Amino acid sequence: MELRHLRYFVAVADEGNVTAAASNRLFTSQPSLSRQLKDLEQEVGAELFVRTARGVALTPAGVAFLEQARLALGYAAGAVEAARRAARLSREAFSVGFLTGQEVDWLPRVTQLLRDDLPNIEFRVVSLQSPSLADALQRGDVDLGFLRVEPRPNVRYEVIARESLLVVMPSDHRLAGGAQVDPHDIARETFIGYSDIPHVLRGVVSNYFADQGIEIEPSHYVLDDFGTGISLVSSTRGVTLLPAYVEPLMPRSVISRPLAGVQPTIDIALGYRSDNPSSVLAKVLANITQLVGPGLARARRR
Structure with a gap:
């Protein structure tokens, strides 16, 4: 599992729509994003999204995964920032x-x-x-x-x-x-x-x-x-x-x-x-x- 998979997942969860997430936040194509999400679901071993009239909604597994995905991305960003802070003299x-x-x-x-x-x-x-x-x-x-x-x-x-x-x-x-x-x-x-x-x-x-x-x-x-x-x-x-x-x-x-x-x-x-x-x-x-x-x-x- 790569960090980009988590970023894709969080973006779609926030937007509630695969097409909107692809065009507005990730700047990729909808088919490519859908494939990435399918790969993620296969690796997790659970369905994370279900389709709705307005786009997609999180399954119970998706809700549980979202909280941890946000934390993982936060810790990764924190690691980068910690290195940057250490490199700055003032x-x-x-x-x-x-x-x-x-x-x-x-x-x-x-x-x-x-x-x-x-x-x-x-x-x-x-x-x-x-x-x-x-x-x-x-x-x-x-x-x-x-x-x-x-x-x-x-x-x-x-x-x-x-x-x-x-x-x-x-x-x-x-x-x-x-x-x-x-x-x-x-x-x-x-x-x-x-x-x-x-x-x-x-x-x-x-x-x-x-x-x-x-x-x-x-x-x-x-x-x-x-x-x-x-x-x-x-x-x-x-x-x-x-x-x-x-x-x-x-x-x-x-x-x-x-x-x-x-x-x-x-x-x-x-x-x-x-x-x-x-x-x-x-x-x-x-x-x-x-x-x-x-x-x-x-x-x-x-």
């Missing part, structure tokens, strides 16, 4: 990554904390989806990340805030008239769910509906970013649950309301490699209280 750059949209709140705080260091370092900022940002942390491409808790080898997390999930809907939707939305009313609406990519959000929302005794069957799926979710709300006149930080990104045609009763929350965390020798990172970690401010929860401006 580190002049400091890279901060943000879950797309979070830079609005957190970048000013980081630059304020590092105001004395910025003239002397190469300060880089990137915005990525949470799983991609976790991978960048694991590889050492990013020193500090503001993201969801995405387990990766050698990556540690410090939860710094908990955001409420809000009901996002068209401004003239029937549920928009009240100050809050009863979660049971959502069951009668077109609901926009989540693909495997924003899996932390998907898990939080699934657990919330299960706790409320509500069964939801999504009619559409947010595949990549929350901008897509907002667009789907506008175009389908459906509803979805999104973190509160998306409020500044919403057009006038879309509105948000809190949920009545117990409100679900989702964590935002600082992520970093445990073996990163950066003195700038050490300064940030030593001053988390200054970065976050008093209290864990953020007060959102509405």
Whole structure:
């Protein structure tokens, strides 16, 4: 078994579609990718995928294999980065990554904390989806990340805030008239769910509906970013649950309301490699209280 087989498998698992994985992530042909997956299944001795109406889905064996495949790729990337770190005599750059949209709140705080260091370092900022940002942390491409808790080898997390999930809907939707939305009313609406990519959000929302005794069957799926979710709300006149930080990104045609009763929350965390020798990172970690401010929860401006 080669590492490329694991990369192919993870790409198809993430995309949920062989053709999409071949063209969008692996830049190979669909027949070639299918053969590679078949070779992998023969070596594993179990079927890892089954075909669905939208592409492919993981079998129970595939789900079990995916977790270990991610870890194996993470350890391989870590070995490469460890060698690169050992070869570098100094580190002049400091890279901060943000879950797309979070830079609005957190970048000013980081630059304020590092105001004395910025003239002397190469300060880089990137915005990525949470799983991609976790991978960048694991590889050492990013020193500090503001993201969801995405387990990766050698990556540690410090939860710094908990955001409420809000009901996002068209401004003239029937549920928009009240100050809050009863979660049971959502069951009668077109609901926009989540693909495997924003899996932390998907898990939080699934657990919330299960706790409320509500069964939801999504009619559409947010595949990549929350901008897509907002667009789907506008175009389908459906509803979805999104973190509160998306409020500044919403057009006038879309509105948000809190949920009545117990409100679900989702964590935002600082992520970093445990073996990163950066003195700038050490300064940030030593001053988390200054970065976050008093209290864990953020007060959102509405």
